Amino acid sequence: MALPNLLLIALFTYRPLLSNIYYSTLDWTLGSVDATVVGWGNYVEFFHSGDAGSVLGTTAVFTVATVGGAMVLGLLVAVALNQQIPGRTLARSAVFAPYVLSGVGVGMVWLFIFDPVYGVLSWVLRGVGLASPQWINDPALALVMVILVFVWKNLGYCAIVYLAGLQSLPHDVMEAATLDGAGPLRRFYFVVLPLLSPTTFFLLITSTLSSLQAFDIIKIMTPTGNGTGTLIFEAYLQAFGAYNRAGYSAAISVVLFVLLLIMTGLQLRFVERKVHYA
Template sequence: MSVSDQAAPASPPAARGAAEGTPARRRRFSARSRRDFWVFLAFAAPNLILIALFTYRPLLTNLNYSLLDWTLGSTTAQFIGLQNYIEFFTSEGGRRTMLITLIFTVATVGGSMVLGLLFAVAMNRRLPGRTVARTAIFAPYVLSGVGVGLVWLFIFDPNFGALAWVLRQVALTSPQWVNDPNWALVMVIIVYVWKNLGYCAIVYLGGLQSLPTEVLQAAELDGAGPVRRFWSIALPLLSPTTFFLLITTILNSLQAFDIIRIMTPAGRGTNVMIFEVYLQAFGGYSRAGYSAAIAVILFVFLLLITVIQIRYVEKKVHYA
């Protein structure tokens, strides 16, 4: 038998894989794959371009403005670095703005969620007229903030308002809601809670109606009363709903502007951060650079709050 007649030794698996690997990888990017990619790009590119132009570009531009000493309308600006940020965190006005923002956020979020949960529990019962009640409670949430502010401004008017008339019937004097900074903050908190509790109530109502009835019935058979069933079973099972509302209501409260602008145009005692951004730029100060710095700080706060909630608070949520 000649040498040529002998069978050639088989190639090692690794060598065959190396030799065949390149064509296999090339086959992955076939004509169909390339066509699908271009179709995806054709649909996604307009959205990506719009997001880049109207979201990220203004964000970067505002970040640049925050490093400048720039008066609104001026053609020149001076680069001052982080001086605007240092001024906000060290000045009395900046610290007061953060305190007002904290009070407003805690009061509005807590009030809306607690009252919303109570209304949801009441609306979840088989009571006459509950459909009308649900509509009436949710209606303020979809109303314009400007309209709501104007109506409540008339109600809180210390001289001719409806609330002042009611207080006079019981020999009481109406507080100076608009002129007193402390009462002005209470006033906008009341209005904001009234406007947003319907949203919390409807979301909580949906959560209550999706609870497993067999668990509640088993607890009732075991002798648990309504209060015990609510605190020990219903409320823990509502934790995903509570978590969702906590995120959305905090973000909404930190961005509340329209009602505050209508009811307290000068911002006496109601200078939450987003309203302070407006006042510094367009409220007579014309400090566009300082206003941009406050806006960046607010953006960072919103980002940190969202990350903390998703990272730590979600661990206490029961999804099953």
């Protein structure tokens, strides 16, 4: 019964993966019928190039900021939405809605908001006598811009998952902590957070994988990668930008795959030790 699914996975997941690893050993221009085998040449060129440090650093900053921001804010929002307040169902829907929206549409809307000349944000800043930062032209601000938008889009996902975790907490444990004199902050830190560790562990893995593969928002808001050149976006630029270097792009993709594999393995090896499942 599992054989058809296994065949589909082998055909559409593992076969492209192995093909990409093979392409990474070629000096191949996209569209060309000829290619030269260079072995590890593309990997050596990438790690010895001046762009490797910048790309890996940008990827690290983007991943840490988006994962940490979405999880921390998502937990705070989940705690607020878990209260018995009027309109909480509508609030939950509003918080989760950005996550299901198209990344292209989200990027275009926020690009208009951040526009230093015609954007809504610049209009608000001019209203209080301040000049709008050059979000798009300044590489450092461009990275901050896409981080803010990515966190905003994925905040609802973390909030809903945390909310499900909060609603599944055992009431007897919470009542016992209250009877023992633990205040709201102590209950949250010493009881709620440890009980939410499986949820946090799940979100840490899924959010990290999602951030390392983020593409659509970065492509729409910074088409040339001005300060936002993560690994996956650099692979795109090398293959489909001005270079058409498909083999070199495949090597960068393999580096990203190995990084994803290492990150997931480290999380399973070390982070899971601190997870309380019972």
